[in-house]
Amino acid sequence: MAHTASSARGAETVTVVCRLPSGLVLDLYDPEDLRTRAGSVAPVMAPPVPRASVRLAGARRDARFHARDNRLLGLGGHTQVDKAFWDAWVAQNPGYLPLKNGLVFAQARAADAQARLAECASQRTGLEGLDPNALPGVTPAHTAPG
Incomplete structure (x- = not known):
């Protein structure tokens, strides 16, 4: 189930498929806050706080997954995500390898x-x-005979 900090009812959504076994948490950060942290004279030791997050279901959440066989090939978790969040997250993470390699797509x-x-x-x-x-x-x- 997707959880966003600012999800509005009736908002346009996309179906995001995650082929990673355990899923993924997508964090969206305020770009101005990240620039300020990067330009700070003194290092900022606290981690940045995301303004919104979405937890993607992984391949193990696919209805066809069977834990005993642990067969993941061709499986993927499906999560409904707000389109504006997805577009902003993709713009913020264009070089993210699972996104570039098609392990996460919408x-x-x-x-x-x-x-x-x-x-x-x-x-x-x-x-x-x-x-x-x-x-x-x-x-x-x-084993040796006998």
């Missing part, structure tokens, strides 16, 4: 988000679990 309609997730279903994220029967460099221990 579509105007939920059906379009599901279709795009289906398109990238075979693309590995690098965060999928290893197959325990095919671990690289590991061979089963053979």
Whole structure:
């Protein structure tokens, strides 16, 4: 479920898909505050305070995820996010690798988000679990007869 500090009823939303297993927290900061902190003569030791935050559901929140199998390929959590927040967050984080690599993306309609997730279903994220029967460099221990 998305939680924003300034979500208005009836606001335009987008469906954000997060292919990271545990999801992601998107923080939006005041750009003027960040510039002031960066230009300060004395270092500011306290972390910046976000003006709004959204928690994205991860791939483990996909209805098709089964914990016993731990199969994440092709799965992604869906979260409704205020469009203005998403646009501002993307503008503030253009070089963020999960965004650039398509691990986090948004579509105007939920059906379009599901279709795009289906398109990238075979693309590995690098965060999928290893197959325990095919671990690289590991061979089963053979027991001696008798």
